[in-house]
Amino acid sequence: MAPLSRNVVFGSLSTKLIGVAGAAFALILSGAILLAAWATQERVETTVETQAKTQAESIANAISAKLAEQTSGVNTMAGTITAAFNCGVRNRAMVVEMLRMNETRYPDVFGSWMQEAPGGFDGKHAPKAPGSNAEGDFNPYWTKGDGGNLQYTATAVDYTQSWYTLAAKSGKGAITEPYADSGNHKMMVSIAYPVIVSGTLIGVTGVDVRLDWLSNKLAGIRPFGAGRVMLVSGSGAWIANPDQSELMKPYAGEGADVLNAALADGQPRILNKFDNGRTERIIYPFAVPNLNATWALVVDVPEEALAAPVRHATWAMIAGGILTLLLVLGALYATVLLLVRRPMTGLLGAVETLRRGDYGRQVPGQERHDETGTIAVALEGFRHTLAEGQRHEAAAAEERRQAEQARAEAEASRMAVAAEQGQVVEALGSGLSRLSAGDLVFRLNEAFAPEYEVLRTDFNLAVAKLQEAMKAISVNTQGVRAGSAEMAQASDDLSRRTEQQAASLEQTAAALSEITATVKTTSDGANEARKLAQDAKGDAEQSGAVVGSTVKAMAGIESVSKEIGKILGVIDEIAFQTNLLALNAGVEAARAGDAGRGFAVVATEVRALAQRSADAAKEIKVLIAASGTEVENGVKLVGETGKALERIVGQVARLNQLIVEIAGSAQEQAVRLNEVNEAVSQMDVVTQQNAAMVEQANASCHSLTEEAEELSRLVGEFQIGHTEAPRQATKPAKSRIPVHAPRPPVAPKPVSRTPVPAGTEDWDEF
CATH class of the missing domain: 3.30.450.20 (PAS domain)
Incomplete structure (x- = not known):
């Protein structure tokens, strides 16, 4: 049996069991320490x-x-x-x-x-x-x-x-x-x-x-x-x-x-x-x-x-807990080594043997009556199952080899069909490429496989029909181009003549406008003269009234002068009587002696004043007499002025009548010329509209010609073979209407200031 690796040792069940038990004990111990620390903290x-x-x-x-x-x-x-x-x-x-x-x-x-x-x-x-x-x-x-x-x-x-x-x-x-x-x-x-x-x-x-x-x-x-x-x-x-x-x-x-x-x-x-x-x-x-x-x-x-x-008590409890944990882990390690690690090492060796594919060795430890013995029995059964599976795997490998051979044969058949399809696609692609380049003469002449032959036939028929259609379009395009060129030439001639006619009418309208302006100026001058004559007449009449008032005023001054003379006579008499009274008072004062001396002085002063009043009255009387003479002369002169003004008023009235007649004639001429000018202006507007319509038609003809050229160019990009000559459009005969040069503008004549007799009109020059 191979020795256990370091990873197996540290990841073994015994190590995990010691770790889990130690962790559980440490957790319980930590909880107890925390609880004691919390109680200590609460108390503190x-x-x-x-x-x-x-x-x-x-x-x-x-x-x-x-x-x-x-x-x-x-x-x-x-x-x-x-x-x-x-x-x-x-x-x-x-x-x-x-x-x-x-x-x-x-x-x-x-x-x-x-x-x-x-x-x-x-x-x-x-x-x-x-x-x-x-x-x-x-x-x-x-x-x-x-x-x-x-x-x-x-x-x-x-x-x-x-x-x-x-x-x-x-x-x-x-x-x-x-x-x-x-x-x-x-x-x-x-x-x-x-x-x-x-x-x-x-x-x-x-x-x-x-x-x-x-x-x-x-x-x-x-x-x-x-x-x-x-x-x-x-x-x-x-x-x-x-x-x-x-x-x-x-x-x-x-x-x-x-x-x-x-x-x-x-x-x-x-x-x-x-x-x-x-x-x-x-x-x-x-x-x-x-x-x-x-x-x-x-x-x-x-x-x-x-x-x-709290910190001191906590550290003391932590130290005691760590010592207790170490003692418990030592006892736990000895127990796990005897009861778990050694039996599990034998089981791991048996598993390693099975992993290498050696299914002939029996699993040890089956005689144990604990969980390790149960695992050993289960591994023994698993060994038998793996051996049986190895035999089934050999049979399955043979079946996979036969299936692979059948798949290769099917793949070869599919490749043959794909080759035929590739030939058809390549030929159609070439034909479509020639068609996109404008070649309508190209045909697919190489035969396809029987199941794809209908595609070649339909392609050739479609290209043939498209070739015939493009031929017809080419012939018609050339005819349209020729006809539109002739229409554009005719429209150019018509446009030029219409423009010349519009220019002549415009010059005529300008001449009439200048004549109308001249007549209007004459009419305005006559009206202004009429107003001046009316103003002069009014001023003359007003001057006559002023002269009459002046005559009346002179007469009044003369009458007042006579009244003043009478009053001065009365003043002279009063001064004479006062002088006499003062003289009598002086005589009486002299008789009174020293008692009347003061009264005599007053009487002397009164007498002197009465004398000065009499002298002043005489001087005023002389001046009033001279003023009366001057006033009488002024009355005569003012009367003569009034008669002259009456004659001027009559002459101004006659002049006003003549000017009114002149103004009426000029006004009537201006109205007639205005009507003629409006008619010519309307003709000019219509001619300008005609010229605009001709320009639009001309532009349409040129546009049609350009479009025909463009259509012909597009059709020319296709190879359609021999085409028939287009039909020539009938050319219209050019009109021979002469075009006259425009008349020069009529120079405006200066307005004459000579009075024109009423009722005369001169239209010959117009």
Whole structure:
């Protein structure tokens, strides 16, 4: 028996059995180790979480106590103000002093304040009262600087801020969300309590508390060595965080929903495998005492604090498990070697003998009463079956040899038939090749096998019929080509004569257009002269009316001059009478002596004025007399001008009548010439259409000739043998109609400006 190969050794049943048993035992052992490690981890996590919660509770109690200390001061201050109001004491200065004392009592308090409800303190607006701002509202505010010095202001009221609305609306103490102070940008919160007297809101008092002490305190707490403690407000905003840029920003990212749930129900939450498994985060909510708010501590426990104890216990269990596994595998190997491997080696040798085709050796191990003996018995039966099969295989080989001989004979018969078919296909292929080259004279003269002879006969008949058809097409094509050439020649002659006729008509139309334009110009000139004559007549008539008006105006001026002369006579008489009165007054003043001296002076001045009026009246009278003479001369001249204008109006009227007659004659000539021009234009259009139709016919004849040439060329590609001469088409006799040269265009005559008598027409030249 040949030794077993290395692959057989490592792939043997005994090796697999040891491997499977060892793997099963290792799997069970691993499960036990994992279960123990899980129980250890659960125990460690529970312990660590309990410690973290205990520490978080301790920190929360410390924060609550610190806030409660500051809250108690605000609550006491609100209660004191309420008690004072109940006793009827509404002293602004007392409240301001109370706020100052509360500011000095707590070092972490940044500001102490009170803001009255609208008119709530005493219903008065007193700008100069203690604690009042410029509008008279009570709103005192004490703040503490970095050096501990106190500063006092009275700011404008604001009823929309949360430090006022939370306590005012709830009627209880409240704490705001963290915010940054507008002055020093420090993070702080406001704790506020309402001041309510007999159910009426008087105002809200409170303090502003800095939170830097809280951030510093939490930053120094490091749970489990590398952990950290942070704080968020009731809305989820960061109050304490090692990353200063996150302060007052909302909690975002992983675990935000868990934080909101913890703030809502007040129950702690744990975020396992936080920050990619590096941390376990514990959220511990707690109530801010007496302020109707819930904050939450966020404690990050490093994963190392949980994993280190579990890792140590796990490695110890793994070492013990490996040692146990090695002992079990050794015992298992010895057992398998005795009970499995040795019997199976004998069976493998028997199988190898059978594989080589040696069916004469008996299989060992048949005497065993276990599975190995059963396999040996089965192999023995298989040996007998293989020997019987070997005999049947020899008989089958003989049968295959006889079948191969019959197949060879059938193949020879098939090859003979294929040779005959190849001859037929080759001959038909040659004939079709000659036919595709245009050879219609070729025939298949070599005889085919009897079963294929009908193919040769049909091919020759088809080629003969195609040859006759191509001969007929060739003869007809030549006749069509000759006839189309003669039609193209005739169409060319007709087209040339039609073009000459169209050119003559076009020149005639152009001459008529020029004559029409000349007559129209004459008519337009006559119309323009008629309009000018009418305008001149109107102007002359209007000038006559103006002259008449001028004569009347001159007569009026003459009449007015006479009236002015009369008025001047009256003025002269008045001046004379005034002179006499002034003279009599002077005489009476002289008689009165010194008493009438002043009156005498006045009388002298009146007399001088009357004399000057008389002189001016005389000068005006002389000028009016001269003006009357000039006006009379102007009246005569204007009258003569009016008569001359009347004569001009008559002459212009006669001239207008003549021009109207000339314009009518020119208009009638223009209408007649227009009608003649339209008729010639219509003839020109018809001739142009005829020329276009002749061109189309000519193009069709040339196209037909080209197509006949192409058809003749295509037919010429076929070898069709001798053909009959085509019939000659009867040539039409060429027409001898003379073609006259076109007349030169008629030069337009210049329009004469000499008046033409109405009613004369000269058509001889046309």
